[in-house]
Amino acid sequence: MRYSGFRVAWEGLTGNGGWRPVWRDPAPKPAYDTLVIGGGGHGLSTAYYLARNHGLSDVAVLEKGGLGLGSVGRNTTIVRANYLLPGNSEFYSHSLKLWEGLERELNFNVMHSQRGLINLFHSDGQRDAFARRGNAMVNQGDDAVLLDREGVRELLPYLDFGQTRFPIYGGLLHPRGGTARHDAVAWGYARAADARGVDLIQNCEVTGIDIEGGRVRGVQTTRGPIRARRVAIVVAGRSSQVAAMAGLRLPIESHVLQAFVTEGLKPCIDHVISFGMGHFYISQSDKGGLVFGGDLDFYASYAARGNLPMVEHVMEAGMTLMPMIGRARLLRSWGGIMDMSPDGSPIIDKTPVEGLFLDCGWNYGGFKAVPASGWCLAHLMATGEPHPVAARYRLDRFATGHVIDEEGTGSQHNLH
Amino acid sequence: MLIPCPLCGPRDRREFYYLGAADYLRRPAADAAPAAWDAYLHLRGNPAGETRDLWYHEAGCQAWLVVSRNTVTHAIAGAALAGEAADAA
Numbered sequence: 461m462r463y464s465g466f467r468v469a470w471e472g473l474t475g476n477g478g479w480r481p482v483w484r485d486p487a488p489k490p491a492y493d494t495l496v497i498g499g500g501g502h503g504l505s506t507a508y509y510l511a512r513n514h515g516l517s518d519v520a521v522l523e524k525g526g527l528g529l530g531s532v533g534r535n536t537t538i539v540r541a542n543y544l545l546p547g548n549s550e551f552y553s554h555s556l557k558l559w560e561g562l563e564r565e566l567n568f569n570v571m572h573s574q575r576g577l578i579n580l581f582h583s584d585g586q587r588d589a590f591a592r593r594g595n596a597m598v599n600q601g602d603d604a605v606l607l608d609r610e611g612v613r614e615l616l617p618y619l620d621f622g623q624t625r626f627p628i629y630g631g632l633l634h635p636r637g638g639t640a641r642h643d644a645v646a647w648g649y650a651r652a653a654d655a656r657g658v659d660l661i662q663n664c665e666v667t668g669i670d671i672e673g674g675r676v677r678g679v680q681t682t683r684g685p686i687r688a689r690r691v692a693i694v695v696a697g698r699s700s701q702v703a704a705m706a707g708l709r710l711p712i713e714s715h716v717l718q719a720f721v722t723e724g725l726k727p728c729i730d731h732v733i734s735f736g737m738g739h740f741y742i743s744q745s746d747k748g749g750l751v752f753g754g755d756l757d758f759y760a761s762y763a764a765r766g767n768l769p770m771v772e773h774v775m776e777a778g779m780t781l782m783p784m785i786g787r788a789r790l791l792r793s794w795g796g797i798m799d800m801s802p803d804g805s806p807i808i809d810k811t812p813v814e815g816l817f818l819d820c821g822w823n824y825g826g827f828k829a830v831p832a833s834g835w836c837l838a839h840l841m842a843t844g845e846p847h848p849v850a851a852r853y854r855l856d857r858f859a860t861g862h863v864i865d866e867e868g869t870g871s872q873h874n875l876h
Numbered sequence: 877m878l879i880p881c882p883l884c885g886p887r888d889r890r891e892f893y894y895l896g897a898a899d900y901l902r903r904p905a906a907d908a909a910p911a912a913w914d915a916y917l918h919l920r921g922n923p924a925g926e927t928r929d930l931w932y933h934e935a936g937c938q939a940w941l942v943v944s945r946n947t948v949t950h951a952i953a954g955a956a957l958a959g960e961a962a963d964a965a
């Protein structure tokens with residue numbers, strides 16, 4: 461079923477009786493050519509591009525719960541291409557271009573909104589760092605505008621420009637940055653992959669990986685064994701557990717990241733804004749809720765919920781920056797499991813096991829990467845060669861020293 | 877989250893700095909092979925369940941602690957001074 465404005469109007473006028481489930485709910489076959497473990501954003505986009513770009517449709521996605529109930533449906537939806545370092549720069553640039561055509565591509569409204577992202581700076585040193593980053597973005601072919609204090613005031617008049625502890629010096633504006641509807645991205649890729657013949661198998665937890673003579677042969681699941689020639693591990697926060705089934709020890713530590721949403725308000729925050737002197741960033745959802753977050757709780761965790769000190773810090777930082785939100789009531793807070801890598805950058809690579817691939821280490825920035833990650837992993841799996849924009853996301857880069865440490869904080873998992 | 881410092885008693889999580897898994901206690905010899913340094917700095921068991929990790933009581937006695945914790949429930953079973961912990965090198 462194709463979606464269109466006409467279709468929505470027609471269904472609206474005729475009682476909405478014509479909508480049907482948009483993907484099948486198949487039982488697993490005994491064997492596939494290719495398996496993708498994990499039905500989050502990255503697993504679903506990988507399956508879609510395996511079919512779409514490489515003509516492979518004997519593919520199944522194995523998801524232990526329901527599609528899109530992991531971090532892909534828990535994030536704060538920021539989509540941007542404002543990276544500094546070679547490796548990240550070309551990858552996220554590619555991803556943003558895919559985002560810009562995604563709705564047409566998937567025939568699904570993912571509510572991609574390029575409302576502009578503003579990273580505020582509060583000192584001369586920070587201004588220099590952001591100017592450098594902006595130059596890197598422009599050199600990559602993306603967009604960046606360095607705003608001075610008055611430039612920021614024009615766009616964000618409601619910030620507290622009077623406070624002197626962390627004065628606002630300006631901001632780096634990334635006009636093509638913005639947000640998207642997280643669930644819709646999972647649903648859109650799921651629907652499009654299903655339409656190309658991919659089996660999306662839910663409530664199917666992978667419990668073992670079968671390896672013979674150094675080659676992957678299939679997996680064990682809670683719905684029985686499934687044979688396959690190629691298997692990809694795309695399970696984000698659970699990467700260490702699933703990789704351990706193949707005897708691999710990963711450079712990953714899982715951490716909790718929290719987020720918050722207020723009651724729905726009239727439109728008041730038009731951009732995505734990040735504070736440069738505390739852990740706080742914010743945007744307003746199309747429903748009106750102020751969606752905001754901060755940094756990790758900083759200790760390893762699989763609890764998918766956080767603790768109060770980070771809640772307090774985020775609220776304090778928000779109030780420092782924009783006291784106008786102080787009367788908004790907080791509706792919910794939640795947490796997600798982040799697969800933190802030692803340099804803050806991801807891994808899209810083969811593993812030492814023939815036919816077994818790995819896509820992980822998304823830290824807290826993997827939502828914006830969903831299109832390009834699937835694109836590049838599918839390329840690697842189908843052709844055996846890394847995609848040029850993901851060629852630096854190697855599993856062995858920590859051993860060889862070719863790290864991509866965007867924040868320059870060293871090899872400590874929770875500092876990225 | 878209260879962390880039971882062996883010297884100070886139960887103290888608020890805010891007083892502590894978190895480094896990472898107790899693997900950091902097993903520092904390779906200076907002339908160890910690069911693979912040993914890779915394992916020490918980067919590779920982690922990353923258990924979903926019981927773990928032992930390093931916390932620094934920065935705003936207290938400034939001792940390094942090995943805390944036994946559950947990463948799924950956040951329950952804390954105990955803490956020992958890093959110098960006396962069983963996995964200290």
Ligand SMILES: Cc1cc2nc3c(=O)[nH]c(=O)nc-3n(C[C@H](O)[C@H](O)[C@H](O)COP(=O)(O)OP(=O)(O)OC[C@H]3O[C@@H](n4cnc5c(N)ncnc54)[C@H](O)[C@@H]3O)c2cc1C
Pocket residue numbers: 497498499500501502503522523524525526527528529530531532533534535536537538539664665666667694695696697698702717718719753794795796797822823824825826827828829
């Ligand atoms: C609070 C928060 C805010 C964030 N904000 C942003 C943001 O603003 N911008 C941004 O770019 N990124 C953001 N992120 C990060 C982003 O959400 C993640 O990096 C990304 O979603 C991870 O990839 P995924 O979608 O594939 O993961 P998931 O959706 O977690 O998918 C992994 C799937 O694997 C499944 N799985 C695990 N183990 C098994 C098994 N054994 N067998 C079968 N299936 C298994 C899980 O059930 C899960 O569905 C945020 C994350 C959080 C939590």
Ligand SMILES: [Zn+2]
Pocket residue numbers: 881882883884885933936937938939
């Ligand atoms: Zn103490």
